[in-house]
Structures are given as C-alpha cells and as structure tokens.
Amino acid sequence: MTTTRVEELPDVRSLVDLVRTGGPEALDAFGPAIDELADTAAVAGFLGIKPGSVMRVRGRTRADGRPDFPPPDRTFGRSPAWRYRTVVLHRAGMPGQGGATKWQPGQSGRTSQPASVAARTPRRRRQPAGGKTQARASRTLTAPASSPSRRKPAGS
Numbered sequence: 001m002t003t004t005r006v007e008e009l010p011d012v013r014s015l016v017d018l019v020r021t022g023g024p025e026a027l028d029a030f031g032p033a034i035d036e037l038a039d040t041a042a043v044a045g046f047l048g049i050k051p052g053s054v055m056r057v058r059g060r061t062r063a064d065g066r067p068d069f070p071p072p073d074r075t076f077g078r079s080p081a082w083r084y085r086t087v088v089l090h091r092a093g094m095p096g097q098g099g100a101t102k103w104q105p106g107q108s109g110r111t112s113q114p115a116s117v118a119a120r121t122p123r124r125r126r127q128p129a130g131g132k133t134q135a136r137a138s139r140t141l142t143a144p145a146s147s148p149s150r151r152k153p154a155g156s
Contacts, residue, residue, distance in 0.1 A: 006036055
C-alpha cells in the first residue's frame, strides 16, 4: 500500500500556526504535498469536518463580506477542488479561533456569560413527569359527570 504525500502533512491547526508565525513561505517546506488538489471529501477530512459542512460553508459570507471558505482553485465539471495551501492560507487569515486573535495556547475557546446576562436569561419551566402542564393533566384525567336523562314525560 502506498502512502500519499498528503498523509505526510501535519494537522491544519499546526499549519495555520506556522503560517501566522513564519508567513506563507513557511508552507514551502512541505513541498509538493501542500500543492496537491483535493476534492470536497479530502478537504473535509483534512479540516476534520464532514463533506456536507464544506458544501454548506462554501456559500456563506462573514459579516464583513469575506467568504467563509475560499473559492475553488479548479473545477472539474461541477466538482470543486482546492489546493491544501489555499485552505491553510484562508484559515490563517480568518478572524476568531480560525485566525489571528488574542487567543493563547492553553486557553479554552469558551467564555462564560457575565452574571448580569445570566440573571436576565429566563429559565425554562419544569414540566410534570407526564410532560403535561397541570391544567392539561386535570382536563384529561377527569371524566365528565354523567348527566341525568332529559327525556320528556310521555303525556306532556
């Protein structure tokens, strides 16, 4: 079984950090593997997401107007293809956790809500074990009282 050159690449997070510290020329050290064309499934595997997520993200743009995913380098019929270099450079330029931020290694990506926001957030009401509210439960559990016969007397 032969190994492809792409399997020799480090994970995308390491490559993005390398580009941020050393510039785009730092990817030249990964030779021909970084410049191979990859289809949607291969790019998704490289990024650690599902192929459907790649297709969904392709059509989105950020609030500042930049695309969430780079345009394909080539298209074969209706199938897009990207170079791994293009994907890494795009990820390195993204703001937030995907790009240059004040995030430091060792920090978690989550931030806790301030107490003022948590206090304003309404809590969900707990429902009884049956999943119905008290009013519904009383309506469904009580049987209607039997009404007396309303027949008219025979001679009236």
